[in-house]
Amino acid sequence: MFTYKRLLKASTLAACGVAMLVSTAQEQVKLGQTISEASLAEFDLIAEPGGMGFPPGSGTARQGRTIFESRCALCHGNNGEGNSAATVLVGGNMQSTDSPLRTVGSYWPYASTVFDFIRRAMPANAPKSLTDEETYQVAAYVLYLNGLVAEDEIMNAQSLPQVRMPNAEGFIDQSHIQ
Numbered sequence: 001m002f003t004y005k006r007l008l009k010a011s012t013l014a015a016c017g018v019a020m021l022v023s024t025a026q027e028q029v030k031l032g033q034t035i036s037e038a039s040l041a042e043f044d045l046i047a048e049p050g051g052m053g054f055p056p057g058s059g060t061a062r063q064g065r066t067i068f069e070s071r072c073a074l075c076h077g078n079n080g081e082g083n084s085a086a087t088v089l090v091g092g093n094m095q096s097t098d099s100p101l102r103t104v105g106s107y108w109p110y111a112s113t114v115f116d117f118i119r120r121a122m123p124a125n126a127p128k129s130l131t132d133e134e135t136y137q138v139a140a141y142v143l144y145l146n147g148l149v150a151e152d153e154i155m156n157a158q159s160l161p162q163v164r165m166p167n168a169e170g171f172i173d174q175s176h177i178q
């Protein structure tokens with residue numbers, strides 16, 4: 001006979017079964033553990049064109065020269081002339097009818113990317129080994145090599161994103177296209 005009590009018992013059993021399945025699945029998936037604030041800081045390095053995400057600190061190209069010569073020149077040459085097409089940091093011309101040479105000076109639309117990229121990826125043989133202060137100094141030097149800032153101009157969270165890049169207008173904004 002089908003009683004209300006039996007129905008209750010059956011559905012309770014079913015619910016237990018589902019709960020067991022879920023908990024077994026959770027144990028098997030092993031989704032890891034919550035990242036600590038300290039570990040997150042090593043990845044959360046986005047410095048944006050509008051000035052968000054820049055750390056405290058400052059530096060000039062004059063200070064950056066020594067770091068560039070000891071930590072960067074091996075691959076980029078003393079004056080950013082590079083040792084391969086990928087490592088040229090100065091010059092170039094986006095108006096060229098031949099294949100244009102893309103460099104920080106000729107191609108990059110935002111100065112913030114210079115800081116952001118160096119902080120997360122350079123020197124290529126020891127990424128993230130520069131302090132924030134050294135990153136400001138050497139970013140200032142790369143901008144100076146491109147004739148975009150003066151040797152003693154102080155680069156910090158406020159001034160660096162304001163540096164006007166020659167190719168700033170060279171991109172078409174397609175962010176409205178879904």
Ligand code: HEC
Pocket residue numbers: 067068071072073074075076086087088089102103104114117118122123124125130138139142
């Ligand atoms: C061991 C070699 C090496 C060293 C040392 C090195 N770089 Fe680089 N760098 C590269 C390579 C290779 C690329 C190209 C990477 C790519 O295209 O993904 C690059 C790219 C760059 C770019 C982007 C160029 C562009 O137009 O795409 C910048 C800026 C830069 N490096 C700055 C620096 C600075 C500043 C230092 C010193 C703190 C440094 N690099 C040290 C190898 C190096």
